[in-house]
Amino acid sequence: MIQEKIVTLHVNGKEVKIIAPAHRTLLEALRHEGFVEIKCGCEKGDCGACAVMMDDRPVDSCLTLAWHAEGCEVTTIKGLGTPEKPDPLQLAFIETGGAQCGYCTPGMITAARALLNDNPNPSLAEIKRGLSGNLCRCTGYTRIFEAVQLAARNMREEREEV
Amino acid sequence: MLPPFELSQPTTLPEALSALAAGDGQPYAGGTILVPDLRGGREKCRRFISLAGLEELRFIGHDDEGTTLGACTTIADIAKDPEMAIAAPALAAAADVFAGAMVRSVATIGGNICCGSPSADMVPALLTLGAEVTLSNSEGKRKIPLSAFYADYKKSVLKPGELLTAVSWKPLRQSASHLFFKLARRKGDAITVTGVSVMMAANDGKCSKVRIALGSVAPTVFRASQAEDMLRGRALTAELIEKAAKAAADQCSPIDDSRASAAYRLQTAQALVRRQLTQAWHQASSV
Ligand SMILES: Cc1cc2nc3c(=O)[nH]c(=O)nc-3n(C[C@H](O)[C@H](O)[C@H](O)COP(=O)(O)OP(=O)(O)OC[C@H]3O[C@@H](n4cnc5c(N)ncnc54)[C@H](O)[C@@H]3O)c2cc1C
Ligand code: FES
Ligand code: FES
Numbered sequence: 001m002i003q004e005k006i007v008t009l010h011v012n013g014k015e016v017k018i019i020a021p022a023h024r025t026l027l028e029a030l031r032h033e034g035f036v037e038i039k040c041g042c043e044k045g046d047c048g049a050c051a052v053m054m055d056d057r058p059v060d061s062c063l064t065l066a067w068h069a070e071g072c073e074v075t076t077i078k079g080l081g082t083p084e085k086p087d088p089l090q091l092a093f094i095e096t097g098g099a100q101c102g103y104c105t106p107g108m109i110t111a112a113r114a115l116l117n118d119n120p121n122p123s124l125a126e127i128k129r130g131l132s133g134n135l136c137r138c139t140g141y142t143r144i145f146e147a148v149q150l151a152a153r154n155m156r157e158e159r160e161e162v
Numbered sequence: 163m164l165p166p167f168e169l170s171q172p173t174t175l176p177e178a179l180s181a182l183a184a185g186d187g188q189p190y191a192g193g194t195i196l197v198p199d200l201r202g203g204r205e206k207c208r209r210f211i212s213l214a215g216l217e218e219l220r221f222i223g224h225d226d227e228g229t230t231l232g233a234c235t236t237i238a239d240i241a242k243d244p245e246m247a248i249a250a251p252a253l254a255a256a257a258d259v260f261a262g263a264m265v266r267s268v269a270t271i272g273g274n275i276c277c278g279s280p281s282a283d284m285v286p287a288l289l290t291l292g293a294e295v296t297l298s299n300s301e302g303k304r305k306i307p308l309s310a311f312y313a314d315y316k317k318s319v320l321k322p323g324e325l326l327t328a329v330s331w332k333p334l335r336q337s338a339s340h341l342f343f344k345l346a347r348r349k350g351d352a353i354t355v356t357g358v359s360v361m362m363a364a365n366d367g368k369c370s371k372v373r374i375a376l377g378s379v380a381p382t383v384f385r386a387s388q389a390e391d392m393l394r395g396r397a398l399t400a401e402l403i404e405k406a407a408k409a410a411a412d413q414c415s416p417i418d419d420s421r422a423s424a425a426y427r428l429q430t431a432q433a434l435v436r437r438q439l440t441q442a443w444h445q446a447s448s449v
Contacts, residue, residue: 044197
């Protein structure tokens with residue numbers, strides 16, 4: 001008998017209780033609960049499509065056990081921003097055309113958010129390094145890098161105005 | 163889906179060590195090797211002991227005696243530590259070029275050392291620091307040099323019931339040079355083709371201390387001891403550096419794989435050792 005247990009997750013400010021065995025990944029658990037904004041790509045840490053924030057750090061949810069997310073605040077792309085109150089990164093991705101099919105976008109923006117939290121003024125090299133764990137098959141990356149630069153600039157200007 | 167397995171979640175080190183002693187399974191740290199290996203069928207173990215609840219193993223301590231890292235310290239913790247660039251410049255550099263941001267958040271230094279992979283990026287810099295590892299079990303602990311930790315490809319001297327709990331090193335001399343370079347198919351998130359770290363200190367125009375370590379070019383990461391012996395106590399010249407780089411390459415036993423041929427690895431090992439020795443000598447002898 002494989003042991004299962006009740007795991008209490010906190011996702012985008014909501015409490016979600018699930019019953020899961022130890023081998024259930026956070027990716028599987030959250031998509032099963034309807035958080036389908038988290039995308040499943042390679043399931044081995046290579047593509048970053050499944051990235052979410054766990055407290056203040058970005059993680060690949062395909063490499064994370066649901067049990068290990070207990071007690072953490074999990075934030076998906078829908079928790080980062082909404083159509084009413086978008087994250088500056090989301091606006092910038094729309095403006096530059098940083099999303100085409102959109103499959104990599106939730107993970108891409110999550111990694112970009114983690115980067116800008118640590119470094120509000122990244123160089124192009126720092127942006128490339130910050131997004132090196134995210135693969136995109138559509139855009140050729142240029143517009144994604146432009147989006148991150150634009151969001152960083154907009155956020156800086158907003159701060160200066162306050 | 164991952165194959166079903168059991169996971170115990172101790173919250174203290176003694177609890178984890180008694181679970182290990184009782185044979186309750188293998189340590190599970192960040193899982194960045196275990197998850198892909200379980201999914202790919204390369205990992206056969208089905209019982210694990212999670213180290214995630216052991217906050218006492220996640221720390222970075224700097225003092226006059228040197229630096230100690232708890233085994234569960236993540237690569238991101240190391241990359242973000244403001245003092246690491248002084249305490250161990252090559253280790254900070256290795257953390258910087260390690261995987262991508264999401265893997266760095268959870269991958270641990272203990273997992274990197276214990277996986278025993280020849281391409282483990284933190285190991286060359288730790289070897290050139292002369293680092294020691296602390297191995298603990300329910301009875302006590304022992305400290306051994308990291309250079310004595312690896313027995314063969316993915317084999318270490320870790321005994322059943324033992325956990326690697328810390329890695330530590332003595333302070334680097336202030337004027338010492340400590341370098342790491344990772345050659346891979348691309349700059350970010352790639353497995354190392356050839357990795358080289360060098361530590362060097364100079365005194366009175368002579369090389370007083372030198373350590374050279376190479377990754378991905380032999381069954382384990384190793385110290386190029388013959389090359390080191392040729393340099394110690396000497397004033398370095400381009401000719402001597404070339405000879406040492408050749409000696410380091412002679413100590414390699416690389417393989418062909420999907421990332422590079424053995425011949426390419428040999429050639430780049432020699433070139434990178436030459437380049438790093440030249441840079442290290444320049445830095446160490448000019449202070
Ligand atoms: C996409 C991707 C990119 C990667 N890129 C890099 C890279 O650039 N450079 C690099 O070096 N590695 C890389 N890795 C490999 C891996 O992330 C690292 O080796 C990492 O440090 C492993 O640590 P972990 O905590 O995740 O180990 P785990 O997967 O938890 O464990 C690995 C092994 O070590 C054992 N173990 C763990 N901790 C201990 C301990 N304290 N005592 C005894 N045994 C222990 C476990 O039982 C297991 O056998 C990459 C992996 C992925 C998925
Ligand atoms: S699905 Fe998680 S990294 Fe690709
Ligand atoms: S937009 Fe299609 S994968 Fe990036």
